[in-house]
């Protein structure tokens with residue numbers, strides 16, 4: 328129940344000052360020079376911020392304590408002038424003290440100072456209740472005070488219902504809605520959700536969260552591509568043989584069956600994150616790094632992206648982990664994990680081959696892959712370059728194959744495979760690896776995303792048409808999988824995938 332005394336909570340009034348927003352562009356590119364990321368934080372922290380009410384729906388859930396609040400902690404550490412009032416709501420019964428302790432503990436994971444944490448803890452409120460009822464949406468409207476962000480840290484089906492309940496009238500212009508992925512459960516429901524959102528708010532008030540876009544390493548793709556003469560002119564089908572975007576995790580289900588068993592690797596990762604990473608790898612050069620250009624070009628790229636072949640058996644593979652061991656830790660078979668319904672046929676490893684139908688990328692195969700419980704985790708983009716012409720005539724048939732550029736998404740690292748004369752041989756070639764670590768941003772991905780949301784800067788948010796394009800691309804595969812047209816392979820947890828799958832990379 329929504330306690331009546333919680334209605335119309337009063338908060339200290341916001342200080343009369345400028346909003347102190349970050350600029351509406353990406354700011355300095357991430358580079359090996361860590362002063363670049365510092366510069367953004369410093370310039371922003373020198374200005375004062377209007378108080379924002381951050382209402383988190385699903386405040387007692389895993390996402391809030393594991394990612395959202397620690398991310399906010401890193402942001403507050405980098406930009407301590409930000410003023411936030413935290414209002415949590417969830418189904419769990421949390422006492423005021425429990426909530427305050429949760430906020431204290433999770434913000435400090437992010438490295439925020441004790442004094443700053445205590446200011447936020449002091450004003451933090453929690454309400455237990457069901458957001459779907461009429462009472463819930465009227466409570467929610469009561470929380471709107473000054474600049475307000477409503478963050479739906481909820482499963483997609485609940486988010487949709489909560490939005491429908493809220494959509495009886497438009498929201499005030501000072502409200503931003505932040506939504507966790509996946510946006511909808513398929514193309515049709517994503518379109519429906521977008522229509523519901525559009526009926527109550529302008530697109531600029533809606534921030535669809537893909538925290539991969541808050542990763543400095545992913546944003547680095549733009550710097551790497553557009554600021555390097557050695558890459559920019561060769562970034563096309565004439566020079567590039569194939570591309571891989573891989574996110575193979577050693578994490579297994581980690582108790583997330585209620586969500587994951589309905590999503591699977593395809594929706595959880597490929598549809599929600601990796602297609603957006605691909606957009607960064609392959610989009611055209613923006614005129615400016617602002618929300619309009621950036622998101623127009625994401626949409627443009629994704630509209631040209633299709634499955635490699637209409638036949639899902641040629642364009643996709645799927646598999647599920649069986650019992651195994653990762654780093655000495657026994658992992659049960661996916662189907663034996665608590666909360667999993669084996670009848671649902673959820674995959675834990677998904678691979679899809681796509682093509683981009685434009686002249687820059689004609690005939691370049693692109694593989695997107697993500698798996699859980701993989702023994703050798705890999706989080707990376709690999710660009711394989713074509714061989715230089717006439718090499719066999721010069722060096723014989725056994726020449727080393729090709730150049731490759733690898734960008735590790737976490738931890739940040741780049742690796743370039745170049746071909747050089749082998750040690751002690753005059754004309755025998757071998758690979759030499761040039762590598763460099765990329766500095767980690769002090770602000771976690773969720774912190775970067777929250778900065779955009781709090782500042783009403785949609786640059787790193789997923790626009791409605793972009794979200795729909797991601798669904799459009801994977802839909803034929805999802806349908807073919809559901810119809811059982813593509814076999815479900817198996818791999819032991821801790822392995823690199825099904826034995827008979829030829830290895831990528």
Ligand SMILES: O=P(O)(O)OC[C@H]1O[C@@H](O)[C@H](O)[C@@H](O)[C@@H]1O
Pocket residue numbers: 538576578595737772
């Ligand atoms: O590496 P990060 O930031 O935890 O991102 C990976 C995670 O991203 C989440 O969006 C997925 O739901 C998880 O399954 C995945 O593990």
